[in-house]
Amino acid sequence: YTGKTTLSFISEKIKGIKVADVKSIPIVVSEETSLYDAIVTMFLEDVSSIFITNNGYISGVVSRKDFLKNAIGGTDLHKIPVGVIMTRMPNIVFVKSEDSILSAAIKLIEHEIDSLPVVEEIDRDKRNYKVVGRVTKTTITRLFVELGINS
Numbered sequence: 001y002t003g004k005t006t007l008s009f010i011s012e013k014i015k016g017i018k019v020a021d022v023k024s025i026p027i028v029v030s031e032e033t034s035l036y037d038a039i040v041t042m043f044l045e046d047v048s049s050i051f052i053t054n055n056g057y058i059s060g061v062v063s064r065k066d067f068l069k070n071a072i073g074g075t076d077l078h079k080i081p082v083g084v085i086m087t088r089m090p091n092i093v094f095v096k097s098e099d100s101i102l103s104a105a106i107k108l109i110e111h112e113i114d115s116l117p118v119v120e121e122i123d124r125d126k127r128n129y130k131v132v133g134r135v136t137k138t139t140i141t142r143l144f145v146e147l148g149i150n151s
């Protein structure tokens with residue numbers, strides 16, 4: 001018996017978990033994809049946000065509300081590409097595989113967003129990053145449940 005409280009035990013455990021240990025597969029489409037096709041992808045893949053790439057590198061993120069905003073605004077969903085409405089670099093909040101999952105959760109809370117792309121840096125000066133995964137609020141909730149069950 002170490003004398004540790006349950007909370008400090010859980011916090012010790014969380015601090016040892018990396019993004020790489022819990023990240024899931026990212027759903028990615030290119031900037032030229034129409035809003036219509038991107039919305040269909042969102043439904044088929046059952047995700048709440050999609051990452052957008054240009055020449056293979058991440059250039060943006062679109063979420064449910066981005067699509068809703070344009071749909072109710074009367075945008076022609078078949079004509080407008082997703083690159084026009086996405087939140088774009090350099091404003092994308094991301095994490096790397098080697099980051100702690102705690103720092104990812106803090107970013108989700110502080111920026112009030114649902115998901116973070118996990119990226120690999122190809123060229124920092126050119127802001128070229130490849131998407132290698134995703135961390136969402138569901139990722140954190142699943143981890144919370146696992147820690148609760150297994151401790």
Ligand code: ADP
Nearest residue numbers: 061062063064065087091092093113114115116
């Ligand atoms: P929802 O639109 O379903 O509420 P979010 O809360 O994740 O989903 O998105 C809110 C806004 O933040 C959207 O405009 C979206 O484009 C943007 N956004 C989502 N994820 C990120 C991110 N990782 N970095 C920067 N902006 C983001």
